[in-house]
Amino acid sequence: MIDQGIKSRPTYEALRRDPTGRRHLYLCAGEGPAPDALSDGPLESWTVAPAAAEGTLRRPQGEGERRFRSSRQLLDTLGRRLAGERMGLRLYAEGPEDFLWDVFGIAQDHGLGRSEVFLKQSGTLARRVQCVHCKTFNEGVTTTIVRCAGCGANLFVRDHFSRRLSAFQGVKIDAEQPGDVPQAERAYP
Amino acid sequence: MILDRLIPARVAGIDSLGPTLKRFRFEPESGRFPTAAPGAHILVTLRGPERVWKNAYSLVTPPDQRDGYAIIVRRVRDSRGGSHFLHDHLRPGDRVEIGPPASLFPIASLARRHILIGGGIGLTPFLSYVPVLRARGAAFELHQYCTDEETGIFRELLAEAGAGVTVHGETSRRSFTEVLTDQPLGTHVYTCGPAGMMEAVEAAARDLGWPEAAIHKESFGGAEGGRPFRVTLARSGRTLDVPETQSLLEALETAGIEAPCLCRGGACGVCLTGVVDGEIEHRDHVLTEEERAGGRLMATCVSRARSDVLVLDL
């Protein structure tokens, strides 16, 4: 990955159990399982069944374990769950970056602060990119330059990241000299 | 608003609330006072016949009340901080000077519910919180802990605070843990009172898994004495002694040295002063661990010397 020297891009550390919490909920955009460093005590674990296994997996048996059909379904359930939660909860999320910050946004909407939510990127490094000119979100971007699905501009994917939008910023690369577009490189597999 | 000088004011009235509690009301000599934050404190300069006190007190008036400020002061036995001067000598009409209201104890903007826990006279900042929380339609509870003798006084002070207010005397009071249990996500707790009580509130909240960011303590007023030491001022070459009952800041002021300060409780950082030599006993809430270890900066209002002599860059 090319480091553009921009400090707003989050860095992620391995998930560890926060001993100051009283209840712990692990959310994974994939199959899990939760890392050992989380499992040192009671832990709820919410995972998502891989699309390839549709209809073939049995419900999880362990206490506090739930498996969802999609990360969308997991996120919707999370909102309802947090609405009734009490102080003392710690959230841990693992998955692609857009999933992580979607979790964070839901958590924040329900009163959790930055010190009560822990995130770890895993799986694809593909980026959600917002076109700063037309505001369209371009999902799953793996290249340094992407053509905006909204306005057609060739966007340079800046390392500037908004946690609120869960997206990187895309800026027209040839704004000063239209047509002067370098070759896109695959950078975020 | 640029407030670059003290605000001249007069004592508009003094109300006796109990054997050791008085409310002092001030009005500006001209114009209006600045809008004060909920939980704000002011530095009041009191000129007695023999010495000058500069003391920080929480405002008990709401932010939008600008024709008058009020504070409530308990007369402390063995007072060296000026509470006896306020109680025994200050009269309506007397002049005082008031510094711009400062806030080191703000209401958390993202909190979804607020638990206010006062101990004794530590109720004062919450008296300015309550009308603000009410006007914002915020969810809150106020728990005031005090001696049995003073429950009546505090109930009266809180008479207009409405529902959600409980005054706990010494008997049959609810524990902090009971108060803090089962609170919804996004609840913040604020506490002001004796140090031991605030630590107990903090410990109860931590024990229930509350994050540090949701626990707020009013931190000024912590200046206590300690071992006496000597100070040398590197630039002027002067030397002064700081006795055990005085803070370094007070000693500087007594010697007529212009020393910047604001909160007088080690929270704001305005009084941070360079240290050329000597070992510091840090008691402030401002410096980072790195700066403490560096030993080149100290808060004169609360911190003291571990060595016999300190050399200051003054």
Place this chain on the structure above:
Amino acid sequence: MGIEFRRDERFRESFSYRNSDAGVLRFPFPFGEDRYMYSVNIEPHTRGGPSPAFAHAFDVDEHYVAECRERALVLADDPGRCQVLPHMMPAQWDTLELLMESLSADYPEHFSLTKDGDAWRWINRPLGLDQSFVFGRPETLPCPPFEYITRQAQGDFTLQDQRDDNLFVDGGMVTTQADWSLDFDIGMSFHEWHGPVPLAHDIGVFDRALRFLLRLQYGQPVRRLNWTMTINPRLDTSPENYPDWGPDRTTVTPENVADKVHLRVELQTLFRLPRSNAILFGIRCYLLSVRDIERVEKWRKRLHRVLTTLPPELAEYKGLTRYRDTLIAHLAAGDDGAALSPGIQPDQTALAARS
């Protein structure tokens, strides 16, 4: 008395913006030394100092009416330039109070504020407004309080919420910005929204600035100057509209450099607000053409020296790379290398006629 407003100026299309001679001399020139590097150059925002632009809490000048109209044009196109997160309503009222009280006290011939309890009446004579409203009741104003009052002020404003020992940019009115997007950055922490700035992170500028600002006291605002350059006197150099103004950077020639290139200075002020404990960050933008800068001997020579020694990362970040050499070549002839007085003041009280 009072300010004579240049009402017909435009910051787009015809670019009819000009500074009067007095306007040139009151420009807050940002370079006190011959070299420039980032620093925590924050000082108390007390009235007075080396530029008349520091004389009041919020500076109003001859471009006031035209800048307010330009802001209205930008907002009509893109209402997202003014956004405030919901928890910042107390900060909105704080801002309105601060601006109305400051403007009416500092410029009584142009603004007036009268109060009867919560019933306030605000008169803005240059813009022809007379508004009665109830303080604390947003429905009594034509738009939310922060937007209402910042539509009537020069320069951008952001609101920083303080929590978790950090500052979060949780609101703003941003129509005259040096290439940053409020819509994208809103909600970011201090280091996140300064993320794209090069070099300064590594020398600890933002760590120190944040620690300082967390302790900013009510009634004791601070200020600093920042700068960049803009082609044509264009206020709205937003990333949103980069495709519109980006091509301007390729139009600079030795013939037009003095008229096209403008030094863009931000007088940044920071005020602690009372009810909200938020910080109001004012980013007041001043534009001065190189042709006008050259009329001040000290500024002409110093600008040449600063540009010559500017680190390439900074030149790139500020977008100067395409025309920097042309500009330096133009300024070189006017710099004899003589020593200059420290500080930003112009050292002269009258100007030569425009060349």
